[in-house]
Amino acid sequence: MLIGLNDRRLPPDLDVVIAGLGPVGATAALTLARAGLRVAVFEEAPAGGAAGRDGTGSRASTFHPPTLEILDALGVAEDLHEVGLVCDSYQYRDREEGLVARFDLAEIKDDTPFPYRLQSEQQNLVRIIADRLAGMPDVHLVHDARVAAVEQEGDTVAVRVETAGSAGTGDETVTVRSRWLIAADGAHSTVRRELGIAFEGMTYPEQFLVVSTTDDFAALIPGLAQVNYISDPREWVVLLRTPLHWRALFPLPGGDAGDALEPAAVQRRLQAVAPQDRDYTITNTRVYRVHQRVAARLRDGRVLLAGDAAHINNPLGGMGMNSGIHDAAAAAAAILAAETGDEALLDRYDEERRGVALDYVRVVTHGNWESLQEEDPAERRRQHDRMRRTAADPALARAYLLRSSMLAARLPEAAERPA
Ligand SMILES: Cc1cc2nc3c(=O)[nH]c(=O)nc-3n(C[C@H](O)[C@H](O)[C@H](O)COP(=O)(O)OP(=O)(O)OC[C@H]3O[C@@H](n4cnc5c(N)ncnc54)[C@H](O)[C@@H]3O)c2cc1C
Numbered sequence: 001m002l003i004g005l006n007d008r009r010l011p012p013d014l015d016v017v018i019a020g021l022g023p024v025g026a027t028a029a030l031t032l033a034r035a036g037l038r039v040a041v042f043e044e045a046p047a048g049g050a051a052g053r054d055g056t057g058s059r060a061s062t063f064h065p066p067t068l069e070i071l072d073a074l075g076v077a078e079d080l081h082e083v084g085l086v087c088d089s090y091q092y093r094d095r096e097e098g099l100v101a102r103f104d105l106a107e108i109k110d111d112t113p114f115p116y117r118l119q120s121e122q123q124n125l126v127r128i129i130a131d132r133l134a135g136m137p138d139v140h141l142v143h144d145a146r147v148a149a150v151e152q153e154g155d156t157v158a159v160r161v162e163t164a165g166s167a168g169t170g171d172e173t174v175t176v177r178s179r180w181l182i183a184a185d186g187a188h189s190t191v192r193r194e195l196g197i198a199f200e201g202m203t204y205p206e207q208f209l210v211v212s213t214t215d216d217f218a219a220l221i222p223g224l225a226q227v228n229y230i231s232d233p234r235e236w237v238v239l240l241r242t243p244l245h246w247r248a249l250f251p252l253p254g255g256d257a258g259d260a261l262e263p264a265a266v267q268r269r270l271q272a273v274a275p276q277d278r279d280y281t282i283t284n285t286r287v288y289r290v291h292q293r294v295a296a297r298l299r300d301g302r303v304l305l306a307g308d309a310a311h312i313n314n315p316l317g318g319m320g321m322n323s324g325i326h327d328a329a330a331a332a333a334a335i336l337a338a339e340t341g342d343e344a345l346l347d348r349y350d351e352e353r354r355g356v357a358l359d360y361v362r363v364v365t366h367g368n369w370e371s372l373q374e375e376d377p378a379e380r381r382r383q384h385d386r387m388r389r390t391a392a393d394p395a396l397a398r399a400y401l402l403r404s405s406m407l408a409a410r411l412p413e414a415a416e417r418p419a
Helices: 024-034 065-073 077-082 122-132 188-195 263-273 320-340 344-372 375-392 394-404
Strands: 013-017 041-042 083-088 087-093 098-104 118-119 141-142 145-153 156-163 172-183 199-213 225-229 237-241 246-252 282-295 303-304
Touching: 013 024, 013 156, 024 122, 024 320, 024 344, 041 172, 065 077, 065 320, 077 122, 083 263, 083 303, 087 375, 098 375, 118 225, 118 320, 122 141, 122 263, 122 375, 141 394, 145 188, 156 199, 172 188, 172 320, 188 303, 199 263, 225 246, 246 263, 263 282, 375 394
Parallel strands: 013 041, 013 172, 041 141, 087 225, 172 303
Antiparallel strands: 083 118, 087 098, 145 156, 156 172, 199 246, 199 282, 225 237, 237 246
């Protein structure tokens, strides 16, 4: 018997089970359901609860052009724009020198219908898609349901799900069978662990501090763009506008966050970036560890790993969620083709998506981290000169924007550093 499923019984002939309703699981579910497959999504958080273990809202907030193209094809881009902020340029700055280079995304207007970044919190996408899924007859969206174990038997994947029972019935464990499983259960993926897949890579030496404020950095720093990477050998900072606030990202050297979250310490940091004669109004602060890790394989039989379950990276460049949504689209396409007897995409899924994670996302985001904190003054000058030359030359600027906006992720070999 199945309980805790909003009075909906799961059919015995499910096509796809998805573990996790983050942005990646949600995108995969909507793609497959729109194509007519029977889909069940199990999410361990309660309905309307946190989108993710931490769910504080300080996670991804940048949607790059190719991601908007995917979401547009799914019919959800318009709703996302309604709760988003269009950001058509960004800047590289230096804490001492000020503006180094400004990139205008209009340079890629012939490459994409969305020549900008859309700033919007990732939970907005999850909510928009969950609302769509709720109205689809062949989709079973089950909250308070944790995927706990996985077994493959021939053409079937058996998933053990621990669900919180409906009122008064207590918790229950059920086994659900389907033809495919997409593991979109985040960085701590149970499915990845169950399959014994290593999560190879490294942890950065510093932690990252994110501070959200309702004060307007653009009013304090003349000419500031909505997205700004500001280098400094002692303390780089990223300033990013979201629809509701500004977000500042700082490195915290050493393994210990110390007093970084103390209100006075947070104020000192912000005042050093943009002084004002009163305290900043802080809406959220958060310290977190950052890793670069990629799963040893993204496919195990009829199980596909996608999003943070498959790879995690530093947030400099806003590529984690975006590449995860691209995985979701690729995984769904591979399953849909395989259902018609064509397994070519399925065979390529691991190599292609792992390739993007390793040779593109990792290269670009790690390169961003290195250049923000360059200590050698001569090398810093060279970097700044390179950035200025790149921004001033339309062909170089376009090539650079294709990389930073992830449009070049369609061509992994293009993931080099700026000329
Ligand atoms: C502090 C922070 C800042 C970040 N900033 C950025 C950024 O600026 N730009 C960017 O692109 N990315 C950023 N990221 C990364 C981005 O948030 C992730 O890449 C994105 O959330 C990945 O989506 P996902 O759906 O794969 O995983 P998640 O969003 O983690 O979703 C996984 C879902 O699975 C559920 N779940 C977990 N285990 C189970 C289970 N066993 N059974 C059922 N459900 C389960 C979770 O509750 C969750 O809802 C940031 C991440 C963090 C932590």
